[in-house]
Amino acid sequence: MNSHRNKNLNDLNKLPNDFAIFEPYNSNIVKIFGQLPSITKLTVNRDFLQFLAEGEGGGGVPKKLPNDLNHMQHLCFCMIDLSTIAEVTCALCLIGSSPKLQSLEINALGLRNPENLKTAAEFIKGQQESEIPHSCLENINIRNFSGLEPEMEFVKLLLSAATALRKLEIFTSVSAKTRTGIFEELVSSRRASKQAEIIIQVRF
Numbered sequence: 001m002n003s004h005r006n007k008n009l010n011d012l013n014k015l016p017n018d019f020a021i022f023e024p025y026n027s028n029i030v031k032i033f034g035q036l037p038s039i040t041k042l043t044v045n046r047d048f049l050q051f052l053a054e055g056e057g058g059g060g061v062p063k064k065l066p067n068d069l070n071h072m073q074h075l076c077f078c079m080i081d082l083s084t085i086a087e088v089t090c091a092l093c094l095i096g097s098s099p100k101l102q103s104l105e106i107n108a109l110g111l112r113n114p115e116n117l118k119t120a121a122e123f124i125k126g127q128q129e130s131e132i133p134h135s136c137l138e139n140i141n142i143r144n145f146s147g148l149e150p151e152m153e154f155v156k157l158l159l160s161a162a163t164a165l166r167k168l169e170i171f172t173s174v175s176a177k178t179r180t181g182i183f184e185e186l187v188s189s190r191r192a193s194k195q196a197e198i199i200i201q202v203r204f
Helices: 002-012 029-031 046-053 085-096 116-126 149-161 176-188
Strands: 041-045 074-080 103-108 139-145 169-174 197-202
Touching: 002 197, 029 046, 029 085, 041 046, 041 085, 046 074, 046 085, 074 085, 085 116, 103 176, 116 149, 149 169, 169 176, 176 197
Parallel strands: 041 074, 074 103, 103 139, 139 169, 169 197
Antiparallel strands: none
């Protein structure tokens, strides 16, 4: 894990340092992606997400970047913990700042902070679907899905915003009863795209 972070940090050394214009948000996510407006495809691991949430001055992570990532079409979060608010905040910031996003992949790490499940779920519930790009996102693929409340609320938020969504595919190793419950809850939740197909696959 540290090797990934070191590589990311080495790459960042190549970026210019004129970041003061992005205040009051002084988190690394603003510093970095303010310099990468033309990026089209991005994979972010958990270690890098945690780094993105850090920064000087305690400015925090904005709901959107100062400038949209207008060329971003594919975004992948690898090993994200949706019970950790800092990771969720960074993920939503990147999603919300990518209005042309077409494909979203999430490889869940599993919920590592069980004591934070309720807090994380309530935080996600409080987010506005209007801050998620909704006109281009067509495919969502989620792996290692547990069906616990923060993950469910995150998926519901995406479903409520993605008007062009064609397919939501979830891979999980939970029991058949739990899979049925997940499917029924998602199908009955508010969906911006009535044509969206929800598929739950077994993955051991």
